[in-house]
Every structure is written in structure tokens, then in C-alpha cells.
Amino acid sequence: MTPLARPAEPGGALTAPADGPAKLTLVGLVIYSLVSPAFLNWVGIPYDVPGGLILWKLHPGTYVIGLAHLWFLMQDNPLRTAVRAFGERPALGLLGVVATMLLVYSNLRYGPSGSAFVIDSLLVPVLAGFTLLGASVEARALVFRVLLGLTLANGVIGIVEAVTQSRVVPYLIGDREVIEEFFRATALGGHPLSNSLRTAITLCCALLFAHRPFVVSVLIGILLMSLLAFGSRAATILSGAFLAGWMALRLVGSVRTLALNYRAVLFTIVALAVVVGAVAAGLAVLNLGVRVIETFYWDRSANSRLLAFLVFDFVSPAELLIGVSPARIDELLTILNTKTALTDIENLWILFILQFGVVAFLLLFGTLLAAIVSLVRQSPLPLKMAALLFLILISSNNSLAAKSQNLTLFMAILIGGRAVHELHRRKEEAPAASEAWPTVVAPTVWGPRAQPTLLRLPGQA
Template identity: 45%
Template sequence: MERRVPPARRSAFLLRAPAAAAAGRTGRAHDERWRWPLALACLGLILYLLLSDNLLVTLGIPYNVPRGAFPFKIHPGTYCIALGFVLLLRGNPWQRVGKLFQLAPALGSLASVTAVIMVYALVRFGASGSGFFIDTLLAPALLGLIVLQAPVERRPVVFWIVLALSALNAVIGIGEAAVGNRLVPYMAGDKLLVEGFFRATALGGHPLTNALRTAVLMFVVLVLPARYRLTLIPLFAIALLAFGSRSALATSLLLLGVWGAFSFMRGIVARHFDLRLALGLPLLVLVLPAAVGALGLSLGLGERVLREFYWDDSAQSRLLAFHIFSFPSLEELLWGMGPARIEWALDHLKSSTTLNDIENFWILLLLQVGIIPFIFLAGSLLAALFGLVWQGPTPLRLAALNFLILASGSNSLATKTQSLAILVAMLTGAAAIARREAAARPADPQQTPEETPAGPPRRSGFQLLHRAHLNGNSR
């Protein structure tokens, strides 16, 4: 009878090895899938930080002037970010979009709401004055989605880009204020601006734009080790003097003091007394502002801040801006009055009051699109910022709060600006750094019930002394 030979048995290792190799190839492909979108997002971020509005106009690109074709109205960095987002949707675009909404629903909602309202504004009011939706609100949402799709260990690169170029921007601003000369002409559109006091423009193009980004970054760097903070915070504080923003300097120093006091009190309640914080808090609250002011005066910086720190026409304009609500009709309040009607109302106000401009982006957005679209747009914007910081450390929450406070005192988010995109890069990159530091920090050892030593209960020294005193009296 013929003997049947069983088939050769394959080891479990040989069976698992092809599967492991396939998984490794899939993981590498997953990494490669986000490499180019992240690289293009970083390139767009670099262009945002280096190419200001004034520099583009100086180079002959009609970015924020009335003339020129529509493609020139979009910042070059936005094209890079948009291309990176398109590459992010390779394969099955609808499936990718669904995954993006699951990953960051607030950012996805901001992108969707902005796109819908932009189309609405184009249909209702025309292309004039509607291009800012792309650079100001849509590009930041796309940038955030690209960064959050990348592995956590790669996300900090966007923060380091912002930090490096912002530190360079601060140094340039201080140098401009010290010598009284600008690297790029200070313009509004294509018209040169002349002010009574010198304010640096550096790489950001406008003093208030520079001050907004610098003030926010002062809080984001608090997630870094102490050696970075001790160098960067004084540098950025001096740069705020050079940029001449009173509100940015005062608000930032106030919130820094609140953060220091909160951290100190939390340490006392938790019985973790930090000597460095106890010594650094008086330095932060008392010594740092005095030192920054003295250095600014000695270098001739911040003349507008230090000599006009009072209620002037610029501050009064922020209150006069609310008078513009007397011009639109009920229908225009509900559905928007458009850029042309806003300019008409502004001309009437300027001729009868000391109003310079509407330095409140909430008012401008509401007038442009109307109350009903504005509710969705403002809600998605606030939800996106809240979603980026609510699980992060306290400094990131203060950074977002400082951004909203300072941006509300200007028309930045109702015009073309890259400040929101830079903020998104700061928050996503710094959150990844804080997450990595928290994971690397050793956990406090806790005694388990099994480790509790057995034996009679230990008596305190007070109880032993009290018993000895009683025994002595009994004798």
C-alpha cells in the first residue's frame, strides 16, 4: 500500500513574514502619501512669511491694488497650499474628504462654510472685494488639514519655520526702528504712507500685522524649554516696541502676568513649589516691562507706544465704527451690503467724523455678507480655533485668545492677510511639541496597595511625646 506523504509544514514565522512585509510597505506608502502635501504646505508657509503685500506690489504683482487679473489677487503661498491639498486627495477624493472631516471636523467646517459664502458673495456682489476669502479664511483651514494628516513627529516643522522666520522678522524690525529706515516701503495698496512716528514694517509689511503675529508667538513659545523662553520673550517684547502697537504690548504683558500667577497658584495648590517660577514671576511682572521700556528708549524704539500711550484718534475710531450700522437697510443687514456700499458708507462717516477706518473685522464681515451668513462664518471660525487648542496646554489657549483680542481691534481678517494661516501653523506644530514632551516626561511613581508595607501602624512624633509626658506626670 502506497504511503501518503503529508505536505511540508510552513513555520508560523514564514506565514507571518509576508504579512509583516506587506504591512511595512503599506506604512511606508502611507508616509509617502503625506510627504509632498506637507512639503508644499511648508513652502507656502515660508512664502507667507517672506512675501508681504507691500513686497508683492513693489515687485510689480498687483496683489492688493485695484488693477490686475484675478490670479494675481491670490498669494503665491496659497497656490502651494492648494496644490498640497489636491495631492492630499489622491485616490478616492470623496473618501479622503470624509476622513478629513472625521480627523478635524471644525477645520473642515471652516473650509466648507468659507467656500459656500465666497460663492454667495461672488454671485451677489461680484468678484471685487471677495478674493480675501481664499487667502484669509480658506487657506488656513486647508493648511491645518494638511498638517494634521501628517504623522505627529513631523508636525513641529511648521512651528519651527514660523519661529525661525518670526525671530528674523523681529531682529529686522528692531534694526529698522533703530536706524529709521525700512527694508520694504510702507504702503496702503500702491500709495506710500507717511506717519508722525516711525513704525517698523520688516517682513510682514504692516506694523499691526507684525505686532499681531509677534504677540501671539510670545505665548506659543511658552511650550518650549526655559532656555528658549528666556531669549525669545524679551526679543519679541522689544520687537513689539519697534512695531509700535500699544494694544499688542499691553495685552501680551498682561496675559503673561496672568499666566505666571495662575501657574504659581496651581503649583501651590498641588504642593509642587517651583523656585524658578517663584523667582521668575516678579521678573516677568515688574522687571521685564521696565527693562524693555528702558532698552526701547535707549535705542529710540517704540516712540509711538511710549509717548502716546493714551486714548487718541486711533482708539476713538474703534468706537465710531459702530455708527456705520445706521446706513444699511434691513435687507442689507440680513444678507450683506457688499464692498461698494461699505465704501460709500465709510466716505460719509469720514466726512462727518474723525473716523479713519473700520478697525474691527467682525463689523466688516457682518456688513459684507449679512447677519445670517455671518453667524455660520463666525461660528465655524471660533470652532476651528477652539478645536485646535482645547486639548492643548494653557499657553496655546492664551495664544488663541490673544489673537482674537488683537485681531478684533483691526480689519485684518476682513481683508487679505496670512495671519490666521500662520496662527494655525503655530498651534498645530506647538501642540505636537507639547504632546511629545508630555509623552517623554516620566510619570510620578505611585505606591500600589501591594507595595504597602505590612505591620503595625506608625505613630506620629507628636503622639509619642504626648504619651511620654502623661507617663511622667503619673509618677
């Protein structure tokens, strides 16, 4: 997609898109990556605990991204910019409309208590997405590279935490510290599942650098070891399966087209060696992945995903249609706990149905799926893999059912990854400078330089 440009003056030629709003959005995304809900609660900001000012209920990065989107709209007539953006990406716009409707609905039914969840988790991804899509391809590629670097740094911190059995930030859910049987690193993301989700989709997106075998092999090794440190079985196993499938498709495709070259062979050999080496080092040397290995069976945690569906036995048709209050959800959870010993509902979609009702859920699910599909349409395979993996992983837990920055970061990675691919494609298609004279020659201090013609060679006066 061509970034949204704006007229320099009414009826005038279109100017290049301004990157200021996108760079400010990047600042907000960096804050999202570095400042977790657990960190906010740890330093005394009641982000997702009862009480406190309403201003504290929104993440600091949300204010920055909101300001960046306002800047994006104010570059031209705000209404015209919004309409043009909606026309360029209707699926993303419809997700924003549904999120706004849910925000109003939640306020009318339950008061402002649930508003922060809708804003942080569902509305901000749309605002950030439109702002980034209005920037140049270089600015969007910068967003991807910065987020990739932050995910790598977070993964290294997670590996160090797992090795030393200590944490940078306490493992908190709300204001309650969590103690588990098996240590799982939390790093800067605050929760093992959030860390695993971000790491897994970044692992898929790292395959965009497959043309640089050494670089992508290092990325894969670090990200796989960090997945073991974070201890999510689903994310680790699925990431490994997606990676193996991609390498197989790449190799088979080369053989079928008789285009097998040294890079394809080299990448496959090096990547396999790195994968095996990273897993072996993580398990044997650094003692990572203890939870993944020792609970590699259908345990109580896995069974809770199925038991959660029993909650609908205690919901009336009216409640199923229009949703229930947070207090009612707690009551249903208490009932489930007495009958099944279930302590939480580890299913995002069930919680969405309970909170908003089945009608609103269908609207939300449909527009969310359409928005993600619109972002990866005509994108390279690694981004499509990342999108599919994201949908599978969020369906296996409730990480997006509470206030979360994961959807915003995910959409930013997809948009930035597409830009990185576009820049690489342009570089491959650009003619070599030595094969043709430039069509425009830079001026010198003495004035414009004469253009070369058939009778005048370059540099000749």
C-alpha cells in the same frame, strides 16, 4: 488627535501618515511669512490694488498650499480622504463649507473681485489645517519651529528698522505709501498690525518652552522688544498682561500643590528680569515704543473703534440682512467721514457684517470660533492664551477684513505648538534607556541579533 493614516491596500493595515504634503505646506507658510502684500505691490505685482490679471490677486503662497492640499487628498481616494478628515475635525470642515459658500455668494453678487479675499483669508487656513493635521507629530513640530524662527527673525528686523528709522520694504497700503507721525517698523510682514499680531501669539506659544528657562527668556525678550518696535498698543499691553498672568498662575499653582521647585523659581526670576530688561532697553537705549508710550491714552485712533458702529445708522434692513457691495461700503465710509471725520472702519466684525450680511456673518463667526476652539481643546495653557489673544486683537482692527495670511499662520502655529507639546510629553514619559532592555534589538551585518531572555544576557550568543 492621531494624524490621518491611509490603508496601504484595500482592507490592509494603516500606514504611517505621509509628511510630503505637510512639508510642501510649510514651504507655502514660509512664503507667506517672507512675502508681504506690500512687497508684492512694491515689485509691481498688483496683489491688492485695482487692475491686473486675476492670477496676481492670489498670494504666491496660496498656490503652494493649494497644491499641497491636493497632494494630501490624492494619497488615497480623494473623496474618502476628505470625508475622513471632515469626520476627524468637523468644526474645521464646517468653516471650510461656510468659506466656500461665501466664495460662491460673493461671486454671484459682486463678481470675481472679492473672491481672492475669501480664498486667501478664509479658505486657505482650512486647507492648510487639514493638510498639517494629516502629518506626523514630528512634521507638525517642525512647522512650529520654523515659524517661530521666522517670527524671531522678523522681530529682529523690526527692531533694527525702529532703531535706524528705515525700512526693508516700503510701508504701502495698496499702492499708496503711508507716512505716520510716529515711526512703526514693518519688517517682512508689511504692516505694523500684522507683525504685532503674529509676534503676540508667538510670544504666548513660546511659553511652551518653559522647561528651558534660558531659552524661553531669550524668546520673550526679543519678542517684547519687537512688539515695541511695531508700535501696536493693544498687542503690547495685552501680551504683557497675558505673560504676567501666566507667570503668576504658574507660581501660585506650584505653591498650592507644594511642588515648588527650583525650575519654577528660576523661571519666574529670570523671566521677570528679562521682561524688565527688555522693556527698559527698548525704551531707554534703543528708543523703541515711542508710539506706545506717547499715545498711551484714549486718542482718536482708539475712539474710531467706537465711531465705526455709527455706520449701521445708514444701512437699510435689507442691506443688513444680505450685505452690501464694496462700492456701497466705500459710499458708507464717505458718509461717516463727513459726519465723524472717520477715515476707515477699524473693526473686523463690522466689515464682515457689511460685506456678507448678518446671517452669513453669524455662520462665519460661529464656525471660526468653533474651529479655533477645536484646535486648542486639551492643549496646554500657552496655546489657549494665544487663541484668546488672537481673537481679541483681530477684533480691535481690520487686519483680517482685507486679504491676509494671518489666520493661516495662526492655525499652523496652533497645530505645530500642540505637536511640540506632545513630543515634550512623550520625552518625559519615556523610560530611561538604562532602566530596561530594549524590546527590539537592531540587526547586525551578520543577521538578526538574538533577543535577550532570562537565560541569555544581552550580547550573548
